[in-house]
Amino acid sequence: MNVLIVSSSANGDASVSNRLAERFVDSLDPGARIVRRDVGANPLPHLTAETVAAIKGEPATAAELEARALSDRLVGELQAADVIVIASPMYNFGMSSTLKSWFDHVxxxxxxxxxxADGPEGLLKGKRTVVIESRAGFYGEGGTPHMDGQEPHLRALLGFVGLDDVAYITAEKLAFGPEAAEASIEAAARELNEIAARALLLAA
Ligand SMILES: Cc1cc2nc3c(=O)[nH]c(=O)nc-3n(C[C@H](O)[C@H](O)[C@H](O)COP(=O)(O)O)c2cc1C
Structure with a gap:
């Protein structure tokens, strides 16, 4: 089993989404092959006229070839994965720009x-995806769902590339005091454990 972890927090080891992703990894079978792509620690370059040409068209210059090779590598990681874990902190009501940049490359x-002729078709088929969202506020019922530009965008992007078996796990209210934060993080961790168990991904 190949597991790709795409993490995108600027906060390193202190990141809630990173810590939850690592707890999920810990609950997996030790035989799982884990590939980590941390675009928070190592951001990808934003697209430019040159790299758009390389990714969407035919690369010609050395810089274009390099941009194409990077995009190919990132797509290859996705294609090889059976399970994809996306750790997504909310920044300014959306996903982090580093994660958006990863989507721009893949x-x-x-x-x-x-x-x-019938419209767009996603080509990444037969994979499981787990999205771990972390955010200070509360965007569920009774909160401010109209300000959530993170999950709807992620749903659109993942669906567009064919990832249709997706579990969304959210740690929120992280700024509502230590008790609320802890409760939300632990609930998210339990849900991740259940996903690992349900999908028979759990360590023996
Ligand atoms: C630059 C920045 C912008 C943020 N914007 C929001 C926001 O719009 N809404 C929100 O609920 N939390 C916001 N937060 C809080 C983060 O979502 C929260 O700290 C979360 O834990 C980040 O995930 P991480 O711990 O994995 O890095 C922001 C944090 C930072 C650093």
Whole structure:
């Protein structure tokens, strides 16, 4: 089993989403092959005229070839994964720009999606995805759901590339005092454990 962990917090070891992702990894079978792509610690370059040309068209210059090779590597990690874990902190009501940049590199026509006469078709099939969201506020019922630009965007992007078996686990109210934060983090950890158990991914 290949597991790709895409983490995107700027907060390193102190990050809630990173810590939850690591707890999920700990609950997996030790035989699982874990690949880590930490775009929070090692951000990908934003797209430029040159890299858009390289990723969407035919690369010609050395810089374009390098950009294409990076995108190919990131897409290859996704294609090889049976399970994809995306650790997503909320920054300014959306995903972090580092995670958005990762999507900009992996949304590739012909590789991860294609357009057909019936509309777009996602090409990443038969994979399980777990999204771990962490945020200070509360965007569920009774909170401010209209300000959640994170999960709807993630749902659109993951669906677009064909990732349709997705569990969304959210640690929120992280700024509502230590008790609320702890309760939310532990509830998220329990849900992750259950997912690992349900999907028979649990360590023996
Ligand atoms: C730059 C920045 C922007 C943030 N914006 C929001 C926000 O819009 N809404 C929110 O609920 N929390 C916001 N937060 C709080 C984070 O979502 C919270 O600290 C969360 O734990 C981050 O995930 P991490 O611990 O995995 O890094 C922000 C934090 C930072 C550093």
């Amino acid at each position: 949304a590739r026509a012909g590789l991860t999606f294609r357009y057909t």
